[in-house]
Amino acid sequence: MRNISSKSFLSLRHIVGCCKVSCITLSHWGITTSFRRFGQPASQTHPHLIAEGEVTPGITRAEYHQRRCKLVQAAVKTFRGVKSVKDHLFIFPSSTTSYMTNDIPYPFRQNTDFLYFSGFLEPDSLLLIEANHKSVDGAHVSHLFVPRRDPSRELWDGPRSGTDGAIKLTGVDASFTTGELGKYLQYYNHQHKDYVLWYNHGRPVHADFHHRILEQVMKDQKHKCVENPTMNCHKLRALKSPAEVQLMQRSADIASEAFMETMKFSRPMVNEAHLWAKMDFECRIRGAEFLAYPPVVAGGTRANIIHYITNNQVIVDGDLVLMDAGCELHGYASDLTRTWPVSGKFTKPQKELYNATLRVQEACIKLCTNQYSLDELFHEMLLLLAEELTHLGIIAAESSPEEKLQLARKFCPHHVGHYLGMDVHDTSTMSRKAKLKPNMVITIEPGIYIREDDFTVSPEYRGIGIRVEDNILITDSAPLNLSASCPKEIEEIEGIMAARA
Template identity: 50%
Template sequence: MALSVRGSTLKTLWKLNGFLKTFPACSIAVRLFGQPAPQTHPHLLNTGEVTPGISKEEFEFRRNKLANIISAHDAASTRGDESKNHLVIIPGAPVTYMSTDVPYVFRQNTDLLYLTGFQEPNSVLVLEVGRENKKPVYTSFLFVPKKDEKRELWEGLRSGVENAPKLTGIENCQNIDDLEKYLESYLRRNRIFTLWCDYARPVNRELHDGVISKFIQQQRHLNIYNPIRRVQGIRIKKSEAEIRLVKQSTKIGAQALTEVMKYSYPGVNEAHLYAKMDFECRVRGAEMLAYPPVVAGGNRANTIHYISNNQLVHDSELVLMDAGCECHGYVSDVTRTWPVSGKFTEAQREVYEAVLRVQKQCIQCCVAKSSLDSIFQYMLKQIGLECQKLGILPRHLYGAELSNQARMICPHHIGHYLGMDVHDTSLMSCSLDLEPGMVVTIEPGIYLPENNLSIPEKYRGMGVRIEDDVLITSHGPEVLTSLCPKEPDDIEALLKSR
């Protein structure tokens, strides 16, 4: 995977590079940018888009909205030492390595990606926010990796300050090596200002320790706030363009998991189901899986985040698969549980249908003014009632005591926000009122470990979870992953068609 090139081989590579310079018509489009662009990937992006489906204007609208929120902090503050000038620093992710010269697949910090669309590592967005005539004004600066032919030969193209403005629409682009000089200049020009950066959990530790922390130390009376909560407050509600991308990702994820279900059979290796999901997502246009999938046969489904995926699923067992994909920056997250034999046993169907009833009831709660926390409390009550019917929980329990016992049966929350990350906008409280434009997951489960001798023997060793992605709309919940069957009769019919 990692190559070591010396002597004549390196000379050959440099000759090829020289050829491309000599005959620019062969390469001019592909050598402009370090990421897909309308000029190089017209099958993915339309003119004016920075990332597929998202225009330069929308990215600028997002930066403008953040600047207005930052500026409004002055009026909301009760402290007397707040400044009218603000400096916002949002770094991109660095490249991380699994071993020497072998990098992990790069994924951009989604807060920077949301505001710029720029996908190259070790980049930084800086916003200078101020006020003129009592109105907020701001200037965007994008610091990007410097073009370097030798590095690009090994690591891929860079847009550089020459082409990053054409790609992003941000005119003020500078080399990342000049960030320290820029910050020193800003400090000379602005004796009093408020700094916004995530100093507690820096995305790029090397950049933070080498540049940003030194900048903070130079101004001892600096007011510092974390901008990420403000960014995520904007991110939590999706625009029409974002909703289209979420729908594309959830459609791919649902279709892919359907194919995985059809592919399964008694004795199948969990790793093969993983590979099938990855393949089916990619051939439909997804760039990657959204997270390491859970592929858990039998009792292993009672480990909520089981990702070893290295066992066989036997004829009598259910398999629980929790998987999703990332498509153009937006992700899906769907879970299905099914019998690899093709038919539920009576006990399996009883538990499965109990979870399905709870899930359907919780989806109906996904309306404006509800919240994930309130739906979670409702889920616990309904799981408790279902488990009482099955004889899993005593019938004398009720109220808070029943909910507490149900929490032992389902130890995780009902769901989470979904968007550019799987657990999207993680700083946003689950107690927030749901609003049109939000996307959430609804994923109740019943987990019955085989060593739990307090439950009826016929149910031991089962773990069932059903998860769908739900868009909140003004007319009610819209299930985005409905293409993947979840009715037990539909699942059995699908498996019969294998």
């Protein structure tokens, strides 16, 4: 590859080489040991979490490198035959720290595109990937720009990896401080022309980098064009590697075990907030970093509010509780929904609606193959719901097929599912019209929601809201339910409730 500019730029820096390694020296019975401190877990400091050669738990340096290679290959393929394009420059900023007030930060969560290609977990960083138009094999040079070591800030916020630590952790080709980003991009512009700048300027992830540095790069017009890399990123992220599948399986297992414990914790007059806290505790104690999203914990008729997250009411005897929750484990999310009777026993109308929902869900799961798209599964879900609701008399048998579909959509106003991965509603640029592919993970989550003031429905069904959701891995053969260990048959749920202490 021509113009490996990081090597040239290194020679122009006022301080050549990496920052000094920061070590803590421990003395125990006259033995001196030094170990490197990083801004994130590493095999040297967290051997219980990360194996040698991994950047984040379960994901190796080699896999992160291969992801970058695939990104470059996709870009080169896009511009194949465009002779005026000479190079490609990819820019992925990290998230920044958000503050609830003054110096009190919200819990930090890394930008998932940046994380997917680097594995670096510190805020206010940036990944830069260089390649040329001949990189059909994905050859590239990767750089991380990271916050400089600052003892005064590290006293308050914890250690930073620094430039040397970033290389040791991730295996990128070079690392600089973020203060050098502007100079580096100026140098790149001086050395290159007619390159494609891959940067999502329409939705900037890091406002400070964007307004202070990256907007100016876009104005310099040395590039041939500016392209949004997000769609290419999402196409790669949608297909999970074996290591990613393992992490998602473990995330689903943790959420499943937590759901069972939360069911056992349920009692008439329990506060929704207490079930939320129980789910959060059970996920964290099993190794999850946090819940993947604010959960829905909806007792009784509040289950008919699809995204109810107030979670502050008391659940009375005889009501169902609908919980939509999942956890995030090492960057990968689970997303489950279960509905159960807080008293321990389903009533007859609750059973009828629940089993109808469950039959629809199981039928949809069987259709999770490369013959269907999410939109096609949604249509199948509506047909199946219409049939079940007609059988229960909730939809009039004499209704036309079109009317039945409209009414099915009234009683289930949301889609059948979504892509799942590093984000809960993952890879948002992926069309739901696209056929499913092996190694995708999706949710299947039909529901039946009947408002208590819907007088078109028999009184015994009014006020009931039910949803059942699982995480499904698409394979070359039958779909695999990653959350199959979470009970959802009525007999299983009532058995768990009966075993409460």
